[in-house]
Amino acid sequence: MSFEELMKMAKRRGFFWPSFETYGGLAGFYDYGPLGRALKKKIEDLWRSCFIREGAIEIETPTINPEEVFHASGHLREFKDLMVRCSACGESLKADQIEDATCPVCGGSLEKEGEKFNLMFKTQIGAREGGREGYMRPETAQGIFINFPNLYRINREKLPMTVIQLGKGYRNEISPRQGMIRLREFTMAEAEIFLDPEDEDYHEIEEKMELKLLRRGGDAVEVKLKSSPEMAGGMMMAHHLQLAQKFLTELGIPESVIRFREHEEEELAHYASCCWDCEVYTEKYGWVEVAGIADRGTYDLEAHIKESGVDFTALRKFGEVRKVKRRAVLANTELIARDFQAVNGIKKALGEMDADLLKSVKDRGGKVKIEVDGKGFEIGPRYFDVLDIEDEASTERFVPKVVEPSYGIDRILLMVLAHSYSKEGDRWVLKLPPKIAPVTLAIFPLIKRDGLDTEGKRVYEEMSAKLSSLGLICKYDESGSIGKRYARADEVGTPYCVTIDHQTLEDGTVTVRDRDSTTQTRVKEENLCDRILERSW
RNA sequence: GCGGCCGUAGUCUAGUCUGGUUACGACCCAGCCCUCCCAAGGCUGAAGCCCGGGUUCAAAUCCCGGCGGCCGCACCA
Structure with missing residues (x-):
């Protein structure tokens, strides 16, 4: 079986083919025919049931998002890099790393015009005048993150909470290659699992299941995660590595061609602290990433808190009354009133400042500069106190952390075909599991x-x-x-x-x-x- | 985006160098005939020179430009 034969069959029988052939073709886009559409739907349904089975809730959000979303998420900033090419050695360089017009690699001269590498498709929302800038989403995840307050409430304020979304994502690849492997418009299936970082032991890890793990800079080893879930980055990560393998094998992909590879430090996306790619092997393309299971920490929720000012926290219930230490700033209002008058403004400003910082200022006997209504004040240590207070509380608010399994449905479909297509004598047989056969x-x-x-x-x-x-x-x-x-x-x-x-x-x-x-x-x-x-x- | 190679029915392909009849053949597909179980056979049919410009009496063929594809480099947050 060769990939070429597979691609020919796919077109001849109606699984998929390159889009826009009527108008000369366009790399990075594929049409699904009747059989491909049917197969894809069954793969999506199976994926959905894998998550719904364990209590996930599914949502659907727009593929076009206003600029603010990606400003907050960091995608916009990540794409603003200018790339410049050296005309002598051909090296591509980020423009912000260059001091003069010479190439730091070979000393040759650089091309004058840099290129913008913005992988998001930009679009205009509404009328040109007064309209807003928007982008096609590069991942479905942000639609989930920005809905966290709604979803948390709808989920009866319970964590862990798994929210899934299947849908199109868009990346304006510089040069898509390898047919269906790198598309500009593709179907993603993503799950965001919100959880309390202090309580991660939600899932039983399956004892029998063996995974092939390729750790950073190391050789692949076969491990049972039961004994050491920390190898995968915690219980939740370990559980989702196993789930990925179960899903793929249910689709007919043999265990022997599935492995998990840990991202190198410099390979990590800006939002991830740890990421395992789930890869499937084929002769033609080698190991191909079909899913990524990332620890996004509190990155995204924190980012949206900062951008929007909205409360993206969850409530942690202790189950008992605890003493909670807290540092409070107490303004000496009598003194302030006597010396500065602007009591309310100064009091408010002090309250908004970092208590630990004020504590250290006070301890050194320093002064704090405060501006109220355009007037500046220098507040000395005797105008405020920093107190360590012990409160009693049975709850506290916190920003949940997120584990994100993200699957590429198109690639998975391709891998499923590649591993089920076989030649028996003269006959080509597509040995799909009956439940996903189109x-x-x-x-x-x-x-x-x-x-x-x-x-x-x-x-x-x-x-x-x-x-x-x-x-x-x-x-x-x-x-x-x-x-x-x-x-x-x-x-x-x-x-x-x-x-x-x-x-x-x-x-x-x-x-x-x-x-x-x-x-x-x-x-x-x-x-x-x-x-x-x-x-x- | 750079360099190399390439572009003929749905698929594979002959023809291009050396311009010249109705663009060869196969697979697949459709209709009919045949057929009592694994791509048998027969007949009929549908379907093609990537686009644009130039040279020429004449272009699939030569030249230029564009578009697209494959491979390598880079890119892949």
Whole structure:
């Protein structure tokens, strides 16, 4: 099996093909045909059920976001780098690292015009005058983060809280390559797990499951995470590494081609403190990232607090009354009133200042400069006190940390095809797990006469009515020879072919052919539906 | 974005160097015939020179430009 053959099959049979071929083609965009669309939907459904199963809630937010969102998230700043190329050695350099117009690598001269590497698609929202700038989202995650207060309330203020979103993401890649591997518009499936950093032991780690971990700068090792979840970055990270492997193997990707690779320090995204890529191996592309499980810490929620001023905290309940130490600034209002008058302004300003800082100022006998209504004041140590107070409290507010598994659905679909497509002698067989096969059932008359064709169409209509209500696709085919029809069905991974033969007319039984073994069993027509659904639903 | 190679039906491909009949063949696809279980066979049919300009009596073929693709470099937050 080569990737070229796979891509040809995908186009010929209707899984996917490059977009806009009518107008000369455009790299980084792919269309899904009927089979691809059906397969993709089933992969998405399976992913969704993997998370819903453990209590996740799903939302949908816009793909276009106003500028503020990405200003807060740091995406805007990250993309403002100017890249400049050296015309002598070809080295690409970030413009802010260059002091004069010479190349720090070879001393050659640099091109005058730098290029902006902004990987977000920019767009205008509303009328040109008074409109706002917007961007196509490069990840679905921000739509979840900015909704945290709503979601936390809707989730009855319980953590951990897992929020998922499936949808399109956009990255204006400089030069997309490798067909479907790097797209400019693609489908992501992301989960944000909000949790209390002081209480991470939510999940049982599966003892038996073995993962291949490639740690920073090290060799890959097979480990059972039960004994050392800290290897993966904590219980929640370990759990999601396992979940990723379970999901991929359920799609038919063998365990032997799945591994997890820890990001090197310099490889980490600006928001992540730790990240494991889940990679799948293929001959053609080597190890390809299909999912990333990142520890985003409190980065995003803190960023949105700072940008918006909105409260993105959660409430931690101690379950008992605790003594909580707190440092408070107490203004000496009598003295302030006597010497400065502007009591309320100064008191307010003192209250907003950092208590620890004021403490150290007071301890050294220094002065604090304060401006109130344009007038400056120098406040000496005797005008305020810094007190350590012990309160009693049964709750406190905190910013939750976030663990983020993020899956690339298009890449996963490609990997699923690559690892299920095989040649058996002369026949191409797509050995998809029955529950994700785009076409579940094909119905053939053995030959096109003797009433077998009309009987076949009748069976087809009945089965199609039943299966389509479950979202499953059923096909009827009477063209060519029976062998050719089996071959056509095998090529697109149809797990079951039902043939109507002369015996059907006598006793109401049909044959069910299994794709992988090609063996046939005879079943009564009334049992056919149950038989098909056993493994396909 | 830079460099190299490339662009003929849905797919693979002959033809391009050396301009000249109706652009070769295969697969796939559709219709009909045949066919009692794994791409049998027959007949018929649909479908193509990436786009634009130039040279020429004449361009798939030669020249220029554009677009797109593949590979390498860079990029991949």
